[in-house]
Amino acid sequence: MKLSGNTIFITGATSGIGRGLAEAFHSRGNKVIIGGRRKALLDEVTRANPGMDAVEIDVSSPAQIASVTESLxxxxxxLNVLITNAGIMPFDDVTGPLDDAQAVHLVNTNLLGPVRISGALIEHLKKQPEAFIINNSSVVAYIPMSMAALYSATKAAIHSYSLSQRFALRETSVQVLEIAPPWVDTDLIYKSGDARAMQLEPFIAETMALLETASTEVVVEAGQQLRNSAGPNEHEVVNYLNQMIIDNPLPMP
Structure with a gap:
């Protein structure tokens, strides 16, 4: 995709990867509109980036999605680029009772949010000479984390949905890309400073470089090993990764 001259709406753009992508596109001469739940954070980002616009949106709410996308x-x-980045990552315990409210909110945010926003904007995007839907998944779509089992499952679903979108839209002007980040040290959970995590700045720089020529997926080098581990032998990798996390837990804030 061309990295300048677009009009881009990106959800979950008040921090972390979302803000990093928003600022990277903004600096390259795109019109960027950021979406998020908290007005104070939206105002903070737009003050730091004159010319960037913002809208309040909770992507777990169908009514807000309908209202905001109509306004957009x-x-x-x-508007020719939609980046569905908003997401949450609560830990869960599949060995115990389900926290139903948390699970429903997670699915509404991470899976149905992107699906609903894409559906609300798709006819508009198809009218553009060149348009993109960019879905943010994760390498845990391929090799899941057991401590965030449902989060991992929503990302696997986003990967699957992106494959279907890409094929279904193949004869339109809309291309579908998927960004599958590795562990990036952001406040999705909390910034840990763990040496195993990729820092945000190099992640954004590498992702932007890959986006320029991408036709399907964008996976930075640090995420390639897990991405390529999916398949008939993935069970051993799943066991190894999750045991490593147990043996070397995240530092607590």
Whole structure:
């Protein structure tokens, strides 16, 4: 994709990967509109990036998605890039009772949020000469973390949905890309400073470089090993990764 001259709406853009992508595209001469739940954080990001716009949106709410996307279509007729980045990562315990409220909120945010936003904007995007839907999944879509089992499952679902979207839209002007980050040290859970995590700045730089020529997936070098481990022999890798996390737990804040 061309990295300048686009009109881009990105969800979950007040921190971490979302903010990093928003600022990277903004600095390259794109019109960027960021979405997020907290107005104070939206204001902080737009103050730091003059010319960037913001809208309040909770992607777990179908009503808000419908209202905000309708407004976006009216205010930004040239909108041609949707980046579905908003997500949450609560830990869960599949060996105990399900926290139903947490599970429903997770699925609404991480899976149905991107699906609903894509559906709300797809006809608008198809009218553009060149348009992109960029879904943010994760390498845990391929090799899951047992301590975040449902989160991993939602990311696997986003990968699957992206494959279907890409094929279904193959004869339109809309291309579907998927960014599958490795562990990046952001506040998705909390910034840990763990040496095993990739730092945000090099992740964003490498991702932007890959986006320029990507046709399907964007996986930085640090995520390639897990991405390529999916398949008939993935069981050993799943066991190894999850045992490593147990033996070397994340540092607590």
């Amino acid at each position: 279509k009216q205010k930004y007729p040239a």
